[in-house]
Amino acid sequence: MTPLERNDRLIRIGLLMIALSAISILAIITVFIFEQGTPIMFKYGLKSFLLGRDWYPTEQSFGLLPMIVGSLMVTAGALIIGVPLGLASAIFLTEFSHRRLTRILKPVIELLAGIPSVVYGFIGLMFLVPFIRENFGGPGLSVLAASIILGIMILPTVISIAIDSIRAVPDSYREGSIALGATKWQTVRLVVLPAARSGIVAGIILGMGRAIGETMAVIMVAGNAANIPDSILAPVRTLTSNIALEMAYAGGEHREALFATGVILFIIIMILNTLANVTTARQRRK
Amino acid sequence: MRQAEEKPEHRPGSGEKFPFFPLFKFSSGSIIFILLVALLLFPSCRQGKSGHTIVVAGSTSIQPFADKWAEVFMEKRHGVVVDVQGGGSSAGIQAVRTGAADIGMSSRELRDDEKELYEIEVARDGLAIIVHPGNPVDSLTIEEVKSIFIGEITTWEKFTGQKKAITVVVREEGSGTRGAFQEMVMGKSRISRKAIVQDSNGTVREIVSRDPNAIGFISLGLVNESVKALALNGVKPTEEAILNREYRLVRPFLFLTKEAPSGLVKEFIDFVLSEEIQELIHKEGLIPVRPITRSGG
Numbered sequence: 001m002t003p004l005e006r007n008d009r010l011i012r013i014g015l016l017m018i019a020l021s022a023i024s025i026l027a028i029i030t031v032f033i034f035e036q037g038t039p040i041m042f043k044y045g046l047k048s049f050l051l052g053r054d055w056y057p058t059e060q061s062f063g064l065l066p067m068i069v070g071s072l073m074v075t076a077g078a079l080i081i082g083v084p085l086g087l088a089s090a091i092f093l094t095e096f097s098h099r100r101l102t103r104i105l106k107p108v109i110e111l112l113a114g115i116p117s118v119v120y121g122f123i124g125l126m127f128l129v130p131f132i133r134e135n136f137g138g139p140g141l142s143v144l145a146a147s148i149i150l151g152i153m154i155l156p157t158v159i160s161i162a163i164d165s166i167r168a169v170p171d172s173y174r175e176g177s178i179a180l181g182a183t184k185w186q187t188v189r190l191v192v193l194p195a196a197r198s199g200i201v202a203g204i205i206l207g208m209g210r211a212i213g214e215t216m217a218v219i220m221v222a223g224n225a226a227n228i229p230d231s232i233l234a235p236v237r238t239l240t241s242n243i244a245l246e247m248a249y250a251g252g253e254h255r256e257a258l259f260a261t262g263v264i265l266f267i268i269i270m271i272l273n274t275l276a277n278v279t280t281a282r283q284r285r286k
Numbered sequence: 287m288r289q290a291e292e293k294p295e296h297r298p299g300s301g302e303k304f305p306f307f308p309l310f311k312f313s314s315g316s317i318i319f320i321l322l323v324a325l326l327l328f329p330s331c332r333q334g335k336s337g338h339t340i341v342v343a344g345s346t347s348i349q350p351f352a353d354k355w356a357e358v359f360m361e362k363r364h365g366v367v368v369d370v371q372g373g374g375s376s377a378g379i380q381a382v383r384t385g386a387a388d389i390g391m392s393s394r395e396l397r398d399d400e401k402e403l404y405e406i407e408v409a410r411d412g413l414a415i416i417v418h419p420g421n422p423v424d425s426l427t428i429e430e431v432k433s434i435f436i437g438e439i440t441t442w443e444k445f446t447g448q449k450k451a452i453t454v455v456v457r458e459e460g461s462g463t464r465g466a467f468q469e470m471v472m473g474k475s476r477i478s479r480k481a482i483v484q485d486s487n488g489t490v491r492e493i494v495s496r497d498p499n500a501i502g503f504i505s506l507g508l509v510n511e512s513v514k515a516l517a518l519n520g521v522k523p524t525e526e527a528i529l530n531r532e533y534r535l536v537r538p539f540l541f542l543t544k545e546a547p548s549g550l551v552k553e554f555i556d557f558v559l560s561e562e563i564q565e566l567i568h569k570e571g572l573i574p575v576r577p578i579t580r581s582g583g
Contacts, residue, residue, distance in 0.1 A: 056476060057459050066479070130496060139453040139497060141482055219485070224458075227479035235482050245485050249346060249374045249460035 033266060037259030049260060055226040057246070057254040064264055066228045070143075070236040071212055071268065073229065074222065077147025078154055078211040083204055085151070086158030090200075093159075094166040095188050106163060113156035121220030124149040129221055138233035141223030146236065149217050154207035161206065165199020166192060198280055205276040212269060215240040239265040340550055343371040344378015344391030347411065347462040347505065348539050351570060352391060355558050358566070368554060375462060379403070382542050388551050390542035393462045394469065403542040408558050410573040412506030412528050413466055413535035414515040416491065418498045422446050425517040428534065432471055434501060437478030442499065454481040455490050455502035463487060466537045467503050507571025528573050539572070 001009075041049050044062060052063020089109070093102045124145055133140030169192050177187040193200070215238075223235025224245055237245075243258050243265075250258055342352055349372045356368035373381065375392040379400055382390030396405060415431055417423060423445045426434075433439045435454055443449045456477055457464035468477070484490045487504040494500040495512035506523055509515045515523050518534060527533040547555050557563060564574040 054479065055459075059476075125492075133497065138451075139482060139500070141493070220489075224483040225480050226483065235480075237483070245458045245483065246460050248372075248485070249458075249462070251374060251377055251460070254460055 030266070033259060033262045036256060037261075037263035040253060040256040041260045041263070049264070053228065055242075057250070057257050060253065062257045062260070064239070064242075064261060066226050067237050067239045067242045067261065068264065068268070069228050070222075071238040071240070071265070073143055074146045074150060074218065074236060074238055075208060075211045077143060077232070078150030079204065079208060081147055081151025082154040082158055082207060082211075086155050086203075086207070087162055087200065089155070090159050090162035090166060091188060091193075094163055095184070095192065106160065109156050109159050111156075112152075117153065117214060117217040118220070120149050120153055121217035124217065124221040132233070136233055138231070139223060139235060141221060141235050143222070143229050143232040143234065143236045146218050146222040146238075147232070149221055150211045150214055153214060153217065154210050157207045157210055158203045161203030162196070162200045165196040165203070168199065169195045201276070201280045205273065205280075208272065208276070209269065212238075212265075212272070213240060215244045219245060239268070338365055338550070339367040339369060340388040340554060341369045341371065341381075341386070342389040342391060342541075342554075343373055343381045343387035344542075345375040345393040345462050345539070346372040347393040347466075348391040348409075351409070351539075351567070351572065354566065354570075355563055356554075358563065359554055359557050362557075363553075366550065374460070375465070379542060382544055385544065388543070389554070392540045392542060393537055394465060395538060396540070396542075403544060404546055406541045406543075406547070406555055406559070407538045407575050408541050408555075409539040409564075409567045409575055410528060410536055411539055412523050412533060412573065413463070413470065413503055413537065414506045414509045414523050415501065415503050415518065415535075416494050416509060416513040416515050417501050418494060418496075419512065419514045420498055421514060423516065424514075425520055427519050428471060431516075431518070432473075432475065435467075435472060435477050435481065436475050437480060450499045453493075453497050453500040454478060455493050455497075455500055456481045456483055457487075457490065457503075458483050458485050461485070463503065463505060466535075470535050470537070471503075505571075506573075509571075525573055536573075 049062055049064050051065055053065050054061045054063045128145050129140035132145055173191050174187055177191045218238055219241045224237045224241055225235040226237050229236045239261050242261050352370045356370050359368055375394050378390035378392055381387035441449050441451055487508045490502045490504050491513055494502045521527050521532045523533050528536050567574045
């Protein structure tokens with residue numbers, strides 16, 4: 001073995017160990033959350049956790065249904081707001097805008113991802129919440145406010161991945177389409193977008209992951225009532241907010257119930273990711 | 287995200303850039319540094335009672351104030367460390383029982399099974415029911431407050447004639463302020479599920495100060511001109527009304543010890559009860575107490 005080969009091998013083993021350490025941290029986190037969170041779920045029954053509507057953890061009432069529904073509603077709301085906006089921006093920036101403009105705008109959009117979430121929350125609390133309260137009624141702290149803030153927060157992810165996948169569509173596709181007499185818009189809609197679909201969907205999935213996991217901004221604008229909202233103007237609490245909001249003073253079973261919240265969040269994210277992956281894989285096969 | 291250009295030759299150590307997302311780059315050096323700092327800090331949190339350290343733990347309502355008292359104390363007594371920790375009243379009581387803390391802090395009265403501890407009241411804190419300053423309501427009865435927070439009364443109609451929905455703002459489960467409110471106002475009744483929940487006195491005040499239809503509760507010391515504190519059963523939450531116990535929403539700030547205070551522990555407690563600190567307590571919006579030492583069985 002030459003010294004060069006030995007070095008090579010050492011580096012390979014070193015990198016392998018680093019890679020494994022990352023995975024083992026993930027495994028440790030999983031084991032820890034489940035170990036802390038599952039005993040109490042079995043003690044009071046899975047059903048009372050998943051379907052209970054009352055969250056009064058200091059009185060042994062651990063219904064997580066409002067938070068599960070809350071997380072799903074807010075995430076869906078964020079996608080409804082963020083995806084059309086993001087996709088439209090991506091199409092404009094790749095197909096219609098001047099190249100120089102794109103070169104300025106794209107980094108600016110990516111900069112949005114670097115703004116701390118507490119800043120989004122603060123801006124939401126200062127401007128969006130009063131706006132909703134004065135114009136639509138209700139307390140302002142609401143599903144709507146949280147959805148809009150999260151919709152904006154997922155924009156950079158959706159846009160930059162969509163731009164990359166639209167750019168990856170070969171120019172020969174566009175040229176062929178134009179040559180056949182299609183307009184620019186028809187080309188985008190019927191040729192470019194379908195060809196870029198898997199990348200676009202991947203961006204949306206990443207955005208969804210960000211929306212469901214976001215905590216700070218949501219706590220600030222959602223109102224956090226542990227109640228299933230009866231309108232988009234009613235306050236809502238998500239699973240992540242539930243944990244962050246109450247972790248500080250929680251002890252005993254209350255604390256375990258928060259870990260149980262983590263377990264359910266973990267499972268929901270797994271289900272959503274699997275669903276998304278399966279659907280994209282199926283689409284790709286078609 | 288941009289793909290890194292593929293290079294045909296990989297020369298380790300030639301400093302090529304990896305396609306990391308540029309905003310979240312941690313070098314291994316910084317991670318090791320963080321871990322080392324954590325290791326250095328951790329044992330210091332766990333120091334038991336050595337000669338020059340006293341551990342004070344418990345109510346998070348008292349903690350920020352106790353931090354200041356400890357700071358002033360440590361300035362006067364060089365070489366002495368007063369370590370103030372949170373955890374909540376119940377945790378504080380538990381800690382002083384097991385000996386994990388020298389002084390426990392509780393912002394609620396002791397239960398009968400906890401009465402074996404020595405308790406020293408160091409201050410009192412009132413709970414204020416607050417509304418928007420533009421709200422015409424000045425006074426409610428405790429029963430009315432209770433009905434509002436249960437969710438039986440949902441509009442201001444009965445009080446102001448306007449049919450505006452009430453925005454109820456409360457603290458999160460487990461907080462000492464919520465615990466005090468639950469105990470002193472709600473009794474066995476539950477706070478409505480529809481109530482907006484915030485995780486600090488400051489944010490409750492912030493929301494009530496911005497929403498004309500809101501009602502909430504915060505520590506009396508934190509009431510300022512941005513909100514209006516309501517009179518309860520006709521009694522305004524003034525210092526006088528609290529001292530002669532006419533205003534009902536008042537909770538004690540207790541220091542607890544396992545045995546009769548002695549040595550450094552006694553010194554610290556006496557210091558907190560001294561005129562200097564009682565004046566500081568007054569300045570910070572709490573209600574000072576005269577040094578009355580009660581001890582249980």
